Amino acid sequence: MKKLFFAFIAIASMTVEAQTIKDAVQYSTTELNGTARYRAMSGAFGALGGDLSSLNINPAGSAVFLNSSAAITLNIENSDNDVSFMNSFTSTSESNLDLGQVGAVMVFNNRNENNDWRKFTLGFNYNKTASFEDDFLAMGRNTRSIDRYFLGYADGIPLDLLVPYEDETVSELYSYLGENEGFGAQQAFLGLRSEVILADDPDDFTSTSYSSNVAPGTFDQEYSYAATGLNGKFAFNFATQFQDYLYLGINLNTHFINYDKFTSFYETNNNPGSGINEIYFENRLSTLGSGFSFQLGGLAKINDNVRAGLAYESPTWYTISEETTEYIETVNNDGVLAVNPNVINVYPDYKLQTPSTYTGSLAYLFGSQALISFDYSYKDYSTTKFKPKGDPEFAFQNSLMENELQGASSYRIGGEYRLAGWSLRGGYRFEESPYSDGSTIGDLTGYSLGVGYNFGNVKIDAAYDASEQDFNPQLFQVGLTGRAFINRTDNNFTLTVSFGI
Numbered sequence: 170m171k172k173l174f175f176a177f178i179a180i181a182s183m184t185v186e187a188q189t190i191k192d193a194v195q196y197s198t199t200e201l202n203g204t205a206r207y208r209a210m211s212g213a214f215g216a217l218g219g220d221l222s223s224l225n226i227n228p229a230g231s232a233v234f235l236n237s238s239a240a241i242t243l244n245i246e247n248s249d250n251d252v253s254f255m256n257s258f259t260s261t262s263e264s265n266l267d268l269g270q271v272g273a274v275m276v277f278n279n280r281n282e283n284n285d286w287r288k289f290t291l292g293f294n295y296n297k298t299a300s301f302e303d304d305f306l307a308m309g310r311n312t313r314s315i316d317r318y319f320l321g322y323a324d325g326i327p328l329d330l331l332v333p334y335e336d337e338t339v340s341e342l343y344s345y346l347g348e349n350e351g352f353g354a355q356q357a358f359l360g361l362r363s364e365v366i367l368a369d370d371p372d373d374f375t376s377t378s379y380s381s382n383v384a385p386g387t388f389d390q391e392y393s394y395a396a397t398g399l400n401g402k403f404a405f406n407f408a409t410q411f412q413d414y415l416y417l418g419i420n421l422n423t424h425f426i427n428y429d430k431f432t433s434f435y436e437t438n439n440n441p442g443s444g445i446n447e448i449y450f451e452n453r454l455s456t457l458g459s460g461f462s463f464q465l466g467g468l469a470k471i472n473d474n475v476r477a478g479l480a481y482e483s484p485t486w487y488t489i490s491e492e493t494t495e496y497i498e499t500v501n502n503d504g505v506l507a508v509n510p511n512v513i514n515v516y517p518d519y520k521l522q523t524p525s526t527y528t529g530s531l532a533y534l535f536g537s538q539a540l541i542s543f544d545y546s547y548k549d550y551s552t553t554k555f556k557p558k559g560d561p562e563f564a565f566q567n568s569l570m571e572n573e574l575q576g577a578s579s580y581r582i583g584g585e586y587r588l589a590g591w592s593l594r595g596g597y598r599f600e601e602s603p604y605s606d607g608s609t610i611g612d613l614t615g616y617s618l619g620v621g622y623n624f625g626n627v628k629i630d631a632a633y634d635a636s637e638q639d640f641n642p643q644l645f646q647v648g649l650t651g652r653a654f655i656n657r658t659d660n661n662f663t664l665t666v667s668f669g670i
Contacts, residue, residue, distance in 0.1 A: 209619020210583025211596025215530025228418030240667035255309025292406035317648030319360025386440030426458030447500035478530035520556035611639035
């Protein structure tokens with residue numbers, strides 16, 4: 170048996186529960202991240218350019234720079250989750266400090282005044298596109314036990330597969346099931362070994378029938394979720410200016426995913442006749458991913474006051490690897506029964522294709538003193554795909570995404586007013602839910618404010634932005650499929666220092 174440090178490795182033959190529509194949406198969603206000026210105007214930069222984070226929307230924006238420049242951004246992010254579950258309410262709060270953006274653009278002017286191509290630019294920018302930092306606690310009294318989860322997976326599995334041989338350890342059998350039968354068989358084994366469920370005929374090893382060892386009644390439940398990590402993008406940019414009115418650009422982007430999730434579930438009951446009175450079940454997931462995308466964009470000066478932009482961002486093609494561990498513990502009249510396989514499930518790499526994005530932008534400049542800008546973006550989440558498509562579970566998830574996800578529009582508006590060396594900014598954004606039911610994830614609304622000062626070769630900008638969105642996640646995909654209602658508010662502070670180079 171292979172070993173990794175002190176743990177067995179199970180190469181699972183089936184997809185893990187984590188490879189679901191929820192995760193596909195999470196890896197496809199981008200948040201408002203970037204320089205303080207960009208965030209202060211709610212990201213409405215598609216027709217403006219001249220800011221390193223404007224490359225997130227329209228790669229032609231780097232050609233608007235008059236001189237070579239660099240910038241670095243720090244974020245302080247705070248999120249609050251108000252959770253309702255089974256008529257009980259909890260609140261959690263979390264803060265995080267990190268690097269939100271760093272990049273530079275080099276401007277190369279054409280010294281030939283008769284050439285229509287006035288300059289070209291080369292740029293590089295790192296931008297955090299989404300934060301996975303999150304935690305919440307859902308607790309309440311339920312009439313449905315987690316025994317439904319284990320029964321749902323055990324149904325149809327022969328008892329012979331779930332009972333260790335005389336010289337076979339728990340770790341070896343759990344690992345074998347992961348290699349040969351998949352995730353569902355492992356869940357059935359955990360339920361049977363911890364005595365949450367029992368075989369209807371323990372002497373018939375061909376039997377596929379199981380019953381709960383938990384008596385019906387009421388159950389006090391706590392579900393804890395804690396996640397860390399981020400989704401980031403490195404953009405390699407080329408742009409050029411044609412005459413005095415047209416800017417064109419392209420980005421070649423590399424992406425990465427670094428995501429760790431820990432969930433724990435605790436249930437107690439005092440139901441008469443129950444063989445199990447307490448259940449504790451925990452799962453850990455570690456995800457790493459890398460991907461590629463490209464962007465094309467154009468920006469035009471319609472006249473002295475009006476600017477227009479058009480941009481396309483391709484799907485991101487990810488390769489993702491995942492590892493999981495599990496542990497379950499139960500309590501009955503005889504004491505505590507702990508089942509710790511001490512196994513790392515290493516799943517085969519899979520592919521994820523996120524939706525493409527189309528953006529149109531308009532801006533109006535009031536001379537050099539003020540401006541107002543508007544961006545509209547469209548992303549069809551129903552085109553998200555797991556690959557290989559021939560995998561039966563991926564085919565099922567892809568069908569779900571086609572039916573349950575939709576095309577989503579986002580609207581961003583921002584303004585800036587300049588007074589001497591000072592700049593005052595504000596913005597508003599609205600993003601439609603990627604779900605056609607509008608409730609699994611709700612629409613997002615947000616606003617932003619900011620201020621900046623130009624010292625000449627150095628600029629300092631600060632921003633505050635806030636957003637609110639509702640979530641309605643299932644606790645488990647099988648059996649115990651109740652949902653928690655979460656109202657999430659984010660409050661972020663951003664500081665950027667930019668300078669000529």
